[in-house]
Amino acid sequence: MSTETPTAGFRQWVGYHAVLLGGIALAASALLALGDVQTSAEIAARAAEDLKSSLAQVVPASMHDNDLLADAVDVAAAEGGRPGHNTVYRARRGARITALAYRMAGQGYGGTIDLVMGVDPTGKLLGVRVISHQETPGLGDRIEASKSDWIKAFTGRSLDDPSPAKWGVKKDGGDFDQFTGATITPRAVVKTVKEGLEFFASHRAELLQPSPPATAAAQTGPASTRSGS
Amino acid sequence: MNNRYLAIVRDGLWSNNVVLAQTLALCPTVAVTSSASNGLGMGLATAAVLVISGAVISLVRNIVTQEVRIPVFVLLIAGIVTLVDMAMNAWLHELYKVLGLFIPLIVTNCAILGRAESFASRQPVLASALDGLMTGAGFTLALVILGAVREVIGSGTLFAHASLLLGPHFSFMEMELIPHYRGFLLMVLPPGGFLALGFVLVGKRLIDRRLASRPSLVSAPATDGAMA
Numbered sequence: 304m305s306t307e308t309p310t311a312g313f314r315q316w317v318g319y320h321a322v323l324l325g326g327i328a329l330a331a332s333a334l335l336a337l338g339d340v341q342t343s344a345e346i347a348a349r350a351a352e353d354l355k356s357s358l359a360q361v362v363p364a365s366m367h368d369n370d371l372l373a374d375a376v377d378v379a380a381a382e383g384g385r386p387g388h389n390t391v392y393r394a395r396r397g398a399r400i401t402a403l404a405y406r407m408a409g410q411g412y413g414g415t416i417d418l419v420m421g422v423d424p425t426g427k428l429l430g431v432r433v434i435s436h437q438e439t440p441g442l443g444d445r446i447e448a449s450k451s452d453w454i455k456a457f458t459g460r461s462l463d464d465p466s467p468a469k470w471g472v473k474k475d476g477g478d479f480d481q482f483t484g485a486t487i488t489p490r491a492v493v494k495t496v497k498e499g500l501e502f503f504a505s506h507r508a509e510l511l512q513p514s515p516p517a518t519a520a521a522q523t524g525p526a527s528t529r530s531g532s
Numbered sequence: 533m534n535n536r537y538l539a540i541v542r543d544g545l546w547s548n549n550v551v552l553a554q555t556l557a558l559c560p561t562v563a564v565t566s567s568a569s570n571g572l573g574m575g576l577a578t579a580a581v582l583v584i585s586g587a588v589i590s591l592v593r594n595i596v597t598q599e600v601r602i603p604v605f606v607l608l609i610a611g612i613v614t615l616v617d618m619a620m621n622a623w624l625h626e627l628y629k630v631l632g633l634f635i636p637l638i639v640t641n642c643a644i645l646g647r648a649e650s651f652a653s654r655q656p657v658l659a660s661a662l663d664g665l666m667t668g669a670g671f672t673l674a675l676v677i678l679g680a681v682r683e684v685i686g687s688g689t690l691f692a693h694a695s696l697l698l699g700p701h702f703s704f705m706e707m708e709l710i711p712h713y714r715g716f717l718l719m720v721l722p723p724g725g726f727l728a729l730g731f732v733l734v735g736k737r738l739i740d741r742r743l744a745s746r747p748s749l750v751s752a753p754a755t756d757g758a759m760a
Contacts, residue, residue, distance in 0.1 A: 320600045327592075327604050331611040338615045345622035353629075442717065449696075484717050 358392055360448070361421030361430035362402045367394030371404065378506050389502065391510055394421075400511055402429055403503065409495030412487040413437035416446070420457075420499050424511055431457040431496055436488075443488035453480065453489070462500045470497045537662060544666025550643040551674035551729075552736045557643040561675060562725035564634060566686070569694045571679030572672065574634045579668020581616060581638050582647060585609050586664030589652040596653070605648045613639045630697050643671065674732070681728045686720040688713025 313319055351372060358371050371392040378389050394402040404421045414437035421429035431454055433446045445451040456479060462470075471477025472490050481489045503510070550556050560578075565571040588608055596604050617635045620628040628635075638644070647667050652660040684690055688710035695703040718724045 314597050320597060323595065323597065324600050324603060327607055331607050335611060335614055338618050342618045342622035346618070349621065349625045352625075439720065442715070442720065449693075484715065 357419045357432060357434050358404045358421070360432045361419055362392075362394045362404045363429070366401045366429075367396060369393075369395045376510065378509065391506075393510070400424055403510055405499070405502075406434065407495050407499040407502070409491045409498070411436055411438050411491045412443055412485070413439060416488075416491055416495065418492065418495055418499070420496060422500070422503050425461070426500065426503060426507070427459060427461045428457050428496070428500070430455070431492075431499075433492070438488045439485065442482060442485040445482050445485075446488060446492050453482070454492070456480070457496055462497070462504060467497075537659070540659060540663050541666050544663060544668075545670045545673065549670040549674060549736075550646075550667055551671060551678075552733060554643075554646075555733070556646055557641045557671065558729070560634070560637050560641055561678065562722055562729065563637070565675050565679035565682055565725060565728075566720050567683040567689075567693070568676050568679035568691045569697050570634075571675030572691075572694070573631045573697050574637075575668065575672025575675040577616075577631050577635055578638050578641060578644070578671055579665065581609070581613055582644055582664035582668040582671075583661050584612050584616070584664075585644055585648060586652040586660035587657050588612065589648045590655060590657045590660035593653045601649070601653060602645075605645055605653070609644055609648065610639050627697070643667065678725070678728055678732055681732060682719045682724055684709055685728075686716050686718075686724060688715065 355372060362371065371394055374393045374395065375390050376393065378391055389405055389407075391403050391405040393400050394404065402421055402423050404419060407418045407420060409416045409418065416436040416438070417434040418431055419434055420431045423429055432448055433454060436444070436446065438444050438446065445453055448454050465478040469476070469478040471493055472479050472481040472486060474481050474486055475490065477493065479489065479493050547553060551558070551561050560574060564574045585608065589605060592604070592608075613635065617632075620635065621632065647663060651663045655663070680690055683692065688708065690707040690709055691705040692708075694705040695701075698705075716724075719728065
């Protein structure tokens with residue numbers, strides 16, 4: 304079927320290999336560049352949507368009338384495994400700040416656990432959700448809201464409810480359940496949530512300061528969809 | 533002609549199955565199959581890449597020389613996987629959120645380079661695409677079987693979270709076979725993957741032996757071969 308002659312003259316020439324390899328590499332990079340141009344705006348929009356929907360899980364829509372992504376402040380912070388800074392999104396009704404939402408990162412059993420948490424101005428948790436993790440499937444992944452209700456136990460808690468000594472899993476004398484067969488994962492989540500509340504407590508004045516971001520929000524406007532990453 | 537395509541189908545699905553017969557691509561196989569749904573997702577994504585890479589490599593087969601074929605194939609496969617990854621992230625975002633983790637892993641799947649080298653670089657486009665589809669289907673079959681075995685023993689469920697992968701219409705597939713099951717951790721962890729794989733391989737050999745001992749079923753493929 305194949306009519307190929309194995310020793311076709313010019314194909315044995317070294318230059319042919321170089322040109323072939325170079326040509327294919329060029330074609331592949333051109334295709335990748337084209338693909339990137341075609342998809343990057345769409346991918347950024349999807350990432351912003353993802354961020355928005357994860358923020359919406361911890362800050363109910365009824366609590367704010369502004370675009371959370373447009374009202375973001377960077378806070379210098381060393382806490383929560385995010386050295387440098389942490390971006391805090393502020394929910395407002397009118398000019399009044401009703402809630403703050405931000406991400407925290409903790410070390411789980413399999414790698415980094417990314418959380419998003421919502422806090423009201425008094426420091427009470429509105430909700431915590433896991434955005435991404437690499438915990439053991441079937442064991443550690445019960446921290447996901449879609450797989451169990453465990454993560455909802457944080458709603459309504461604050462730094463002094465339970466008392467600081469009780470901010471741990473039951474095995475460590477704390478207030479929160481662990482999973483059968485997995486203690487490290489819930490322990491890491493509890494620790495990260497507590498760190499998140501401490502982060503809020505230490506930057507509270509800065510975060511709730513009403514005036515400068517109000518103008519920033521007015522400048523960017525509610526319609527602008529700034530990509531979160 | 534038909535017999536040739538039939539042989540491609542039979543090879544890809546069963547007699548030359550990537551995982552069950554060639555024992556290739558074990559890394560993604562063991563890593564991903566902690567549940568049947570995960571296996572299904574990885575299998576489908578890999579099948580898509582196999583079809584595209586088979587067709588593309590078959591298209592360029594006449595200009596690629598023996599000496600540089602491996603870098604060319606690797607480059608093409610990596611490019612295709614990256615394009616699929618970007619396209620899914622942009623336009624099939626819900627599916628990407630479930631499968632996204634697995635897609636970059638496909639580059640490292642030696643079965644794809646294996647099919648490129650042993651089939652697509654020697655055969656016409658249609659046959660190569662069919663071979664990609666059938667190899668992919670065989671891979672999916674093996675992953676779903678392995679995932680199902682591990683999931684039933686490890687978690688007592690079958691196709692849990694299938695609706696996340698396939699959409700809400702498929703929620704009927706989600707079954708809890710053993711209610712109040714405490715779970716058998718070993719089968720969910722990677723060692724369980726190797727254990728289950730061993731038993732699945734034994735199962736395939738037993739079925740093959742059973743088939744070989746039945747003359748009526750053997751004679752049919754034999755005449756196929758004679759005619760081809």
